[in-house]
Amino acid sequence: MANLKVTFLSLLVAIQSGVTGKNDWSKACLYGACSFDIDESPASMGGTIEISGPVSAISDITSAAGWRILNCTDSTNSQTIRLACVDDSKGCAHVFQGGVEDTIVRLPIGCGSGPFVRVANHWISDDQSLPSDMNSKFITRDSPFPQVHMLQVDDVFENMTKVHGNVSFEINAQGDLKTGNNLSKRQNGSGFTNNSVTTNSQGVILFNETLNCPNMAIFPSMTGAIDLSSEYNITVSMNLRGTMNPPSITFLSFSAPTDATIQGSFSMTLPLQGTVNAIGEQIANMVLPSFLIDGIVTVNPSFAVTANAIGLVQLLTDFSGTIDFTVNVDNLQFTYPSNDPPATVSVSIPSAPFDGVALPGENSNAQFGLNAILQLVVEVSAFTQFVDLSVSHNIGFDFELDSTPALGNNEQVCIDMNNTFALQVSNSGPFFQVFGCANSQINFSNEQSIISDRLRQFLAARLQFFERKIVSVVLRLQRLRNLSFFSEETYHDGNV
Numbered sequence: 120m121a122n123l124k125v126t127f128l129s130l131l132v133a134i135q136s137g138v139t140g141k142n143d144w145s146k147a148c149l150y151g152a153c154s155f156d157i158d159e160s161p162a163s164m165g166g167t168i169e170i171s172g173p174v175s176a177i178s179d180i181t182s183a184a185g186w187r188i189l190n191c192t193d194s195t196n197s198q199t200i201r202l203a204c205v206d207d208s209k210g211c212a213h214v215f216q217g218g219v220e221d222t223i224v225r226l227p228i229g230c231g232s233g234p235f236v237r238v239a240n241h242w243i244s245d246d247q248s249l250p251s252d253m254n255s256k257f258i259t260r261d262s263p264f265p266q267v268h269m270l271q272v273d274d275v276f277e278n279m280t281k282v283h284g285n286v287s288f289e290i291n292a293q294g295d296l297k298t299g300n301n302l303s304k305r306q307n308g309s310g311f312t313n314n315s316v317t318t319n320s321q322g323v324i325l326f327n328e329t330l331n332c333p334n335m336a337i338f339p340s341m342t343g344a345i346d347l348s349s350e351y352n353i354t355v356s357m358n359l360r361g362t363m364n365p366p367s368i369t370f371l372s373f374s375a376p377t378d379a380t381i382q383g384s385f386s387m388t389l390p391l392q393g394t395v396n397a398i399g400e401q402i403a404n405m406v407l408p409s410f411l412i413d414g415i416v417t418v419n420p421s422f423a424v425t426a427n428a429i430g431l432v433q434l435l436t437d438f439s440g441t442i443d444f445t446v447n448v449d450n451l452q453f454t455y456p457s458n459d460p461p462a463t464v465s466v467s468i469p470s471a472p473f474d475g476v477a478l479p480g481e482n483s484n485a486q487f488g489l490n491a492i493l494q495l496v497v498e499v500s501a502f503t504q505f506v507d508l509s510v511s512h513n514i515g516f517d518f519e520l521d522s523t524p525a526l527g528n529n530e531q532v533c534i535d536m537n538n539t540f541a542l543q544v545s546n547s548g549p550f551f552q553v554f555g556c557a558n559s560q561i562n563f564s565n566e567q568s569i570i571s572d573r574l575r576q577f578l579a580a581r582l583q584f585f586e587r588k589i590v591s592v593v594l595r596l597q598r599l600r601n602l603s604f605f606s607e608e609t610y611h612d613g614n615v
């Protein structure tokens with residue numbers, strides 16, 4: 120490797136101003152700062168990375184600095200680039216200031232998988248031939264240094280020496296995920312990316328356990344299903360600060376102002392007995408536009424809906440029911456993790472009908488929990504670490520039934536049903552200096568008892584059906600006695 124010393128051009132570049140514009144390819148980054156912008160598109164969030172540091176630490180090998188790239192690939196940052204100085208008046212020599220190695224350079228379009236790399240090695244190319252289209256007017260005849268250089272570059276920032284001093288960066292990225300956003304669902308070589316968050320899943324079976332009852336002609340099934348549709352308008356915003364040398368993230372701020380409407384229903388049929396443990400059933404999953412500065416930071420948002428059902432049913436309980444729900448989330452605003460300004464949201468959960476039939480046997484017992492989690496997950500990876508930031512909306516339904524023998528020939532049945540809604544913003548684990556461990560800072564939750572204010576309505580509406588149903592199952596449940604429901608109300612069904 121030739122150890123080239125070039126100092127004579129340093130003065131030339133020291134007198135110009137240090138402003139770089141929005142991907143201004145006409146101005147070279149020779150003054151200790153550089154920026155790179157990405158426009159919002161179907162596959163990408165929009166945003167900017169700005170880097171800054173000592174003048175010798177940041178340089179440029181685009182045509183703005185007088186360089187012409189002779190071979191290069193955009194498939195990776197790690198490569199050896201053959202390049203020639205075609206206009207040394209523009210500042211080609213700047214890259215050699217203070218030593219070329221470990222200088223962070225801006226690459227031209229079509230070169231490198233990211234905009235900035237570090238120079239790992241430099242030498243003079245043995246092959247000084249130039250492409251035929253580069254005629255002699257480009258060649259400075261009395262230039263004291265060879266024209267064709269080789270730069271070995273990569274994004275192994277952790278291997279950088281302290282020669283040039285620290286280089287810091289700041290990223291601001293934003294993605295608008297809104298219905299009616301006309302960037303949505305355009306095809307891209309690697310598939311579809313969604314620019315709006317709407318889901319629609321009907322009749323998704325969460326569990327279906329066929330019970331094995333030797334004396335029955337038809338084996339009953341214990342089933343649970345969910346219908347769920349949602350529409351979200353979200354603007355994902357990320358502000359990150361850190362250093363490339365040494366590679367680190369020192370500050371992170373995440374926000375995702377959101378309006379959402381979530382609608383659906385849970386339904387279940389629980390005959391006889393059994394257990395259900397259906398955890399993490401995925402009912403929707405979509406990839407959203409990402410923000411990629413390869414070698415430094417990647418922000419990958421996605422949206423998923425999962426459902427869980429867990430329950431235990433004992434001793435001839437028969438229960439079937441459908442609970443409808445609607446949740447409106449208006450103007451959720453948060454800044455994570457600072458919580459400054461404090462998060463705000465307005466959540467409304469209009470009352471919705473519950474339809475159910477319960478035929479409890481003696482000493483029967485059932486406990487059930489069903490929930491759906493709608494979650495925006497933003498995976499942030501920087502250098503060698505990553506963290507998931509999530510905004511989750513959790514809609515749940517808890518049900519409990521107990522029947523115990525009571526005075527006389529009666530059976531007392533106690534039913535308790537709650538509706539829950541919880542909203543949480545969290546990080547999955549540690550991340551540089553930003554997060555020490557998994558945490559959740561913003562919790563909104565709401566629990567409503569369905570039974571207390573709806574029991575009367577439920578019983579009145581279902582009584583007739585109830586009687587017919589009892590007739591049809593009375594053979595199966597010989598020991599069924601008078602039912603009394605109570606929570607706030609007590610009801611005796613005298614017709615059994």
Ligand SMILES: *[C@@H]1O[C@H](CO)[C@@H](O)[C@H](O)[C@H]1NC(C)=O
Nearest residue numbers: 190191192198199200201246
């Ligand atoms: C450019 O050419 C040199 C040899 O001329 C080769 O070693 C290097 O890998 C090439 N780089 C790319 C990116 O093709």
Ligand SMILES: *[C@@H]1O[C@H](CO)[C@@H](O)[C@H](O)[C@H]1NC(C)=O
Nearest residue numbers: 197239273274275277278279
């Ligand atoms: C980075 O440094 C490690 C340890 O010093 C070394 O093994 C590795 O080869 C270096 N990688 C590059 C690309 O310089």
Ligand SMILES: *[C@@H]1O[C@H](CO)[C@@H](O)[C@H](O)[C@H]1NC(C)=O
Nearest residue numbers: 284285286362364365366367
């Ligand atoms: C460079 O970074 C190191 C590690 O983050 C820090 O200790 C040091 O103070 C920084 N130097 C300057 C000049 O900012």
Ligand SMILES: *[C@@H]1O[C@H](CO)[C@@H](O)[C@H](O)[C@H]1NC(C)=O
Nearest residue numbers: 298299300301302303304305
């Ligand atoms: C979306 O853009 C396409 C053209 O790209 C246009 O034909 C279509 O009408 C637009 N739709 C909406 C809802 O604006």
Ligand SMILES: *[C@@H]1O[C@H](CO)[C@@H](O)[C@H](O)[C@H]1NC(C)=O
Nearest residue numbers: 162163306307308309312409
């Ligand atoms: C598809 O999207 C990816 C990023 O998700 C992008 O890198 C690639 O260039 C896009 N391909 C086309 C054909 O637009």
Ligand SMILES: *[C@@H]1O[C@H](CO)[C@@H](O)[C@H](O)[C@H]1NC(C)=O
Nearest residue numbers: 324327328329340342343344
């Ligand atoms: C549950 O499974 C049984 C047997 O596999 C089937 O007959 C029944 O239709 C299923 N029920 C639902 C709701 O899918």
Ligand SMILES: *[C@@H]1O[C@H](CO)[C@@H](O)[C@H](O)[C@H]1NC(C)=O
Nearest residue numbers: 298299350351352378379380
């Ligand atoms: C989302 O934005 C669209 C267009 O502005 C609007 O029609 C829709 O009602 C919004 N949805 C929600 C849930 O706020």
Ligand SMILES: *[C@@H]1O[C@H](CO)[C@@H](O)[C@H](O)[C@H]1NC(C)=O
Nearest residue numbers: 310311312313317404405406
């Ligand atoms: C986009 O959303 C649709 C449903 O709206 C889904 O089927 C598709 O898989 C999503 N695409 C990606 C890449 O997530």
Ligand SMILES: *[C@@H]1O[C@H](CO)[C@@H](O)[C@H](O)[C@H]1NC(C)=O
Nearest residue numbers: 517518519535536537566568
């Ligand atoms: C319903 O909520 C009440 C009050 O929070 C609680 O005591 C009860 O255990 C809950 N019931 C169920 C089935 O979770």
Ligand SMILES: *[C@@H]1O[C@H](CO)[C@@H](O)[C@H](O)[C@H]1NC(C)=O
Nearest residue numbers: 528529600601611612613615
């Ligand atoms: C059911 O309750 C009614 C009124 O409380 C009572 O008259 C009747 O005898 C009861 N039936 C049985 C089977 O216990």
Ligand SMILES: *[C@@H]1O[C@H](CO)[C@@H](O)[C@H](O)[C@H]1NC(C)=O
Nearest residue numbers: 541543558559560561562563
């Ligand atoms: C939020 O809720 C989670 C559990 O759901 C709890 O661990 C965390 O401490 C709560 N955070 C706050 C600020 O209340």
